[in-house]
Amino acid sequence: MNRHPLSIIHHPSSDRKRGTYLLWMEVRTAVFIPFGRFQGGEKVDVPAGHCLYAGSAMGGMASRLLRHACRADLSRPHPILPVLERHFGKTASSSPKKMHWHIDYLLEQTAVSFTRAHLLYSSHRWESALAEFLQNSPICTPLADGLGATDGRGTHFFHTTAHDWSFLNAWNSLNDGLSVKLSG
Numbered sequence: 001m002n003r004h005p006l007s008i009i010h011h012p013s014s015d016r017k018r019g020t021y022l023l024w025m026e027v028r029t030a031v032f033i034p035f036g037r038f039q040g041g042e043k044v045d046v047p048a049g050h051c052l053y054a055g056s057a058m059g060g061m062a063s064r065l066l067r068h069a070c071r072a073d074l075s076r077p078h079p080i081l082p083v084l085e086r087h088f089g090k091t092a093s094s095s096p097k098k099m100h101w102h103i104d105y106l107l108e109q110t111a112v113s114f115t116r117a118h119l120l121y122s123s124h125r126w127e128s129a130l131a132e133f134l135q136n137s138p139i140c141t142p143l144a145d146g147l148g149a150t151d152g153r154g155t156h157f158f159h160t161t162a163h164d165w166s167f168l169n170a171w172n173s174l175n176d177g178l179s180v181k182l183s184g
Contacts, residue, residue, distance in 0.1 A: 005079075005080050005115060005116045005117065006083060006084075006087060006116070006117055006118075006119065007116075007117075007118040007119070008087075008118075008119045008121070009118075009119065009120045009121065010121045011121060011122040011124070015121075015123055016121050017060055017061060017062070017121075018056075018057055018058045018059065018060060018061055018121070018122075019056070019057060019058075019061055019119060019120050019121040019122045020054070020056045020057075020119075020120045020125065020126040020127050020130055021054075021056070021057060021064070021065060021117055021118065021120065022052055022053070022054055022055075022117065022118040022130060023052065023053040023055065023068060023103070023116075023117055024051075024052060024114075024115055024116035024117065024118070025050065025051045025052075025053070025106065025107070025112050025113060025114050025115065026049075026050060026112070026113045026115050027047065027048050027050065027051055027109075027111060027112050028048060028111045028113070029048050029111045030045065030046060030047050030048045030111075031045075031046045031106075031109050031111055031112070032044070032045050032046070033046065033105060033109065035102040035105045035106070035147060035148075036099060036102060036105055038102055038144075038146070038147060039144070039146075044143055044144045044147065045143075046106065046109075046112075046143060046159070047159055048111075049159060049160070049161070050159070050160050050161075050162065051106070051112075051143070051157065051158065051160070052134060052157070052158045052159075052160055053103050053106075053148055053156060053157055053158075054127050054130040054131040054134060054148070054156045055101075055103065055127060055148070055156065056125050056126070058125055061088075061119060061121065062084075062090050065084050065088070065119075066084055066085065066088065066090065066091075066092040066093070067097060068103065068107060068114060069081040069084050069092060069114055070093070070097050071097065071107065071108055072096050072097045072098070072108060073096075074094065076110070078107065078114035078115070079113055079114070079115050080114050080115055080116065080117060084117070102147055102148045102156075103148060103157075106157075127156065128149075128153070128154070131149065131154050131155065131156045132154065134158050135154055135155070135158075139161045139162045140159070140160050140162075141158060141159045141160075142155040142157065142158055142159075143155065143157040143158065143159060144157070
């Protein structure tokens with residue numbers, strides 16, 4: 001079983017600096033939190049288990065993922081940070097992180113660990129296609145409609161029943177589907 005914390009796909013259109021990503025988070029105990037101004041600051045239930053977040057980094061994959069792997073309290077980075085630093089050949093910022101995106105609020109929780117990432121390097125923004133794929137998957141349940149989708153529709157946050165890398169087969173299927181869309 002492949003247990004490496006990174007799964008990487010380089011698309012032919014890729015400049016290998018930007019693209020779409022899927023964060024894999026372990027939620028050790030359920031949390032009930034607001035996601036900034038989402039739904040007027042109402043709290044959202046995040047069940048224990050695993051959560052997925054679909055995002056894009058068209059301004060640079062390295063800075064976005066390194067930012068996600070840090071917390072405002074720099075002494076408590078996520079377990080994937082050293083792996084990402086090696087992959088990108090860069091170190092994370094030493095400045096405290098400010099809350100900006102919905103994902104920031106979940107990643108600040110001590111019960112949540114960002115442990116894996118699937119990266120799709122591409123000059124095309126595939127975030128909405130990835131979120132739609134997850135929405136239609138029998139192993140994913142949206143946390144709340146519109147959550148994480150400030151620049152799109154639907155939701156980009158999901159709870160999943162998948163364990164370990166059983167999700168990798170679905171990720172590879174997504175890559176095959178995106179390849180067809182890009183070549184068509």
